[in-house]
Amino acid sequence: xxxxxxxxxxxxxxxxxxxxxxxxxxxxxxxxxxxxxxxxxxxxxxxxxxxxxxxxxxxxxxxxxxxxxxxxxxxxxxxxxxxxxxxxxxxxxxxxxxxxxxxxxxxxxxxxxxxxxxxxxxxxxxxxxxxxxxxxxxxxxxxxxxxxxxxxxxxxxxxxxxxxxxxxxxxxxxxxxxxxxxxxxxxxxxxxxxxxxxxxxxxxxxxxxxxxxxxxxxxxxxxxxxxxxxxxxxxxxxxxxxxxxxxxxxx
Amino acid sequence: xxxxxxxxxxxxxxxxxxxxxxxxxxxxxxxxxxxxxxxxxxxxxxxxxxxxxxxxxxxxxxxxxxxxxxxxxxxxxxxxxxxxxxxxxxxxxxxxxxxxxxxxxxxxxxxxxxxxxxxxxxxxxxxxxxxxxxxxxxxxxxxxxxxxxxxxxxxxxxxxxxxxxxxxxxxxxxxxxxxxxxxxxxxxxxxxxxxxxxxxxxxxxxxxxxxxxxxxxxxxxxxxxxxxxxxxxxxxxxxxxxxxxxxxxxx
Numbered sequence: 001x002x003x004x005x006x007x008x009x010x011x012x013x014x015x016x017x018x019x020x021x022x023x024x025x026x027x028x029x030x031x032x033x034x035x036x037x038x039x040x041x042x043x044x045x046x047x048x049x050x051x052x053x054x055x056x057x058x059x060x061x062x063x064x065x066x067x068x069x070x071x072x073x074x075x076x077x078x079x080x081x082x083x084x085x086x087x088x089x090x091x092x093x094x095x096x097x098x099x100x101x102x103x104x105x106x107x108x109x110x111x112x113x114x115x116x117x118x119x120x121x122x123x124x125x126x127x128x129x130x131x132x133x134x135x136x137x138x139x140x141x142x143x144x145x146x147x148x149x150x151x152x153x154x155x156x157x158x159x160x161x162x163x164x165x166x167x168x169x170x171x172x173x174x175x176x177x178x179x180x181x182x183x184x185x186x187x188x189x190x191x192x193x194x195x196x197x198x199x200x201x202x203x204x205x206x207x208x209x210x211x212x213x214x215x216x217x218x219x220x221x222x223x224x225x226x227x228x229x230x231x232x233x234x235x236x237x238x239x240x241x242x243x244x245x246x247x248x249x250x251x
Numbered sequence: 252x253x254x255x256x257x258x259x260x261x262x263x264x265x266x267x268x269x270x271x272x273x274x275x276x277x278x279x280x281x282x283x284x285x286x287x288x289x290x291x292x293x294x295x296x297x298x299x300x301x302x303x304x305x306x307x308x309x310x311x312x313x314x315x316x317x318x319x320x321x322x323x324x325x326x327x328x329x330x331x332x333x334x335x336x337x338x339x340x341x342x343x344x345x346x347x348x349x350x351x352x353x354x355x356x357x358x359x360x361x362x363x364x365x366x367x368x369x370x371x372x373x374x375x376x377x378x379x380x381x382x383x384x385x386x387x388x389x390x391x392x393x394x395x396x397x398x399x400x401x402x403x404x405x406x407x408x409x410x411x412x413x414x415x416x417x418x419x420x421x422x423x424x425x426x427x428x429x430x431x432x433x434x435x436x437x438x439x440x441x442x443x444x445x446x447x448x449x450x451x452x453x454x455x456x457x458x459x460x461x462x463x464x465x466x467x468x469x470x471x472x473x474x475x476x477x478x479x480x481x482x483x484x485x486x487x488x489x490x491x492x493x494x495x496x497x498x499x500x501x502x
Contacts, residue, residue, distance in 0.1 A: 013373040058374060060432070088373045122264040122339045123309060123378070181311070 003067040006074065007097045008033070008047070012089040014058040014237060015126050021052045029053075029089055033064065036084035040077075041070050050103040050245045051110065051194070056237030058127075061092070061244040065103040103245075109171055111190040111244040112199045114235070116207070119182035128184065129203075129239035135185070135210035140175055142216040143209045146223055147173045147189075147202070154226035156205070158197030158234065166226070168193055175206075188243075197234050205232035254318040257325065258348045259284070259298070263340040265309040265488060266377050272303045280304075280340055284315065287335035291328075292321050301354040301496045302361060302445070307488030309378075312343070312495040316354040354496075360422055362441040362495040363450045365486070367458070370433035379435065380454075380490035386436070386461030391426055393467040394460045397474055398424045398440075398453070405477035407456070409448030409485065417477070419444055426457075439494075448485050456483035 010029070018026035022034065030047055037045035050063040070077055078094035085091070115128035118135075147170050154166040172190040177183070187203055205222065208214040214222075214232065222230045261280065269277035273285065281298055288296035301314040321328055329345035336342070366379035369386075398421050405417040423441040428434070438454055456473065459465040465473075465483065473481045 011373050013376075060374065082371075087376055090371050090373050092370070119343070120333075120341050122262050122341050123311065125264075125338055127374075 003069060003099075004071075005097050005099055005101055006066050006068060006077065007095050007101060007103065008064045008066065008078075008091050009093045010059060010062040010064060010089065011092050012059050012062065014053065014056045014240075016086075016088050017055065019053055019055040019057070020049050020062070029059075029062070030064075032085060032089055033066075033081070033091075036081045037066060037068065039084050040080050041068055043069075048103055050107045051242075052196075053240075053242055054197070054237050057240045057242065058238075059242040062242055063103045063107070063245045063247075065097065065101055106247050107245045108248055109190050109192055109246045110194060110242070111172075111188065111246075112194065113241045113243050114187040114189075114199055114203045115239045115241070116185040116187075116203070117182055118184070121182055124181070126238050129236050131185075131207060133211055135207070136212060137175075137177065137210070139212070139216040140206050140210045143206055143219045144173050144175065146220045151223055152226055153195050153198055153223075155222050155228055155231045156198045156201035157195035157228060158201070159228055161196035163195055166195060168195065168198070199240055200234045200237070201228070201231050203239075204235045207235065208232035254320060254350075255322075256348050256350055256352055257317050257319060257328065258346050258352060258354065259315045259317065259329075259342050260344045261310060261313040261315060261340065262343050263310050263313065265304065265307045265491075267337075267339050268306065270304055270306040270308070271300050271313070280310075280313070281315075283336060283340055284317075284332070284342075287332045288317060288319065290335050291331050292319055294320075299354055301358045302493075303447075304491075304493055305448070305488050308491045308493065309489070310493040313493055314354045314358070314496045314498075316348065316352055357498050358496045359499055360441050360443055360497045361445060361493070362423075362439065362497075363445065364492045364494050365438040365440075365450055365454045366490045366492070367436040367438075367454070368433055369435070372433055375432070377489050380487050382436075382458060384462055386458070387463060388426075388428065388461070390463070390467040391457050391461045394457055394470045395424050395426065397471045402474055403477055404446050404449055404474075406473050406479055406482045407449045407452035408446035408479060409452070410479055412447035414446055417446060419446065419449070450491055451485045451488070452479070452482050454490075455486045458486065459483035 012029050017029050020029045022031045033047040047064050047066045074094050078091050082091050116131045117128040150169045152166050153168045169192040174188050176186045209216050263280050268280050271280045273282045284298040298315050298317045325345050325347050329342050367382045368379040401420045403417050404419045420443040425439050427437045460467050
């Protein structure tokens with residue numbers, strides 16, 4: 001008999017976690033979810049995420065799957081797990097899925113947002129990165145153009161991670177300016193996959209362009225160089241949100 | 252020689268404060284601001300707010316005035332005060348004003364927002380009130396109608412406060428629904444003055460109407476009764492934001 005498989009959609013405030021992935025001796029989202037399952041099922045349970053988020057990174061719609069022998073209706077299971085989780089992580093939805101569902105390998109795209117504020121704000125602290133100085137909006141918009149389609153993102157990949165290849169299919173990248181709560185800038189990017197530190201390196205590069213320290217025209221060279229040292233710095237994790245993971249439509 | 256007078260606009264996260272007003276033995280926004288002035292000026296300094304906010308209530312644009320002998324340019328003064336404040340309170344702007352300016356008595360209107368969420372959210376915890384159950388939107392909209400113009404708000408005033416009168420001129424009241432980050436509802440209200448607990452009592456009453464426990468038509472009776480016991484409960488402070496205080500345009 002194959003075990004029941006559950007798909008979970010999870011929101012978390014990254015501030016209190018050393019990232020997604022289980023690591024000994026530190027608090028992680030995966031670790032807390034596995035502990036919640038273990039407490040409920042009274043047996044070790046693995047929770048498999050669609051992707052790792054770094055320490056401090058938030059998620060609105062992380063996705064994971066898990067196998068379980070629990071027979072509770074899925075909404076009761078969700079409630080029972082949430083009752084075992086602290087208030088900085090919450091299972092937004094849970095559904096029964098087929099035995100072949102895999103949160104990581106079945107994902108067809110992932111969407112991240114990076115929030116920047118230009119004014120200090122007690123109510124946004126730990127929620128957006130405070131950027132100092134004026135930005136050249138046109139230069140930043142111009143620099144988005146080369147980020148379309150399948151590109152090699154080696155220049156935006158943190159060293160230390162060793163993916164098999166660095167090609168990413170970027171489906172969407174945009175900058176949205178708002179002034180509802182102080183001047184604010186949001187980068188949104190959707191791609192089939194993300195390399196470690198990729199969004200934060202792209203943002204760091206765009207901000208250098210906005211400040212005039214890198215020219216908008218040189219972005220193509222930076223991409224072509226496939227060299228992390230050519231790009232801008234990696235900006236802090238607390239502005240980053242994993243917004244959504246898309247799966248193939250059900251047949 | 253009359254002392255220099257400064258107008259401050261202040262943002263704060265209410266979670267860490269026992270409200271605006273100085274009270275012995277607890278942390279308050281006014282207390283922290285006065286301590287920052289005292290540390291800078293090396294003398295006791297009073298900071299006079301436009302109005303009090305209760306424990307836990309947030310502010311995006313609280314206004315206060317203070318007299319000081321400090322001669323720093325106002326932007327340097329603001330920076331020096333902010334350097335002496337914790338990161339949950341921030342002086343957004345500071346300006347020199349005439350000796351007759353009074354943050355409280357010169358205010359012509361105040362605007363509050365109350366944020367409600369219908370789904371639990373780690374990223375919104377302490378920032379909006381989690382409301383359970385479905386709401387009848389039409390009934391809630393209908394119930395806004397009597398809150399226009401000068402009305403007696405006795406039914407929405409926390410007992411224990413004893414204002415001279417209970418008349419408030421409500422200039423604007425609205426409900427905005429959004430679903431950008433889970434279902435969310437924002438009540439915005441602008442008035443010349445607010446009684447203690449007034450926004451939170453109005454919200455509590457509207458939610459009872461939304462749930463069908465009070466009929467939308469009875470809101471006029473509740474107002475006319477001038478009796479706090481007729482209205483709905485006072486909802487929690489962490490959904491409430493003092494958004495803005497307006498002053499007469501400069502001549």
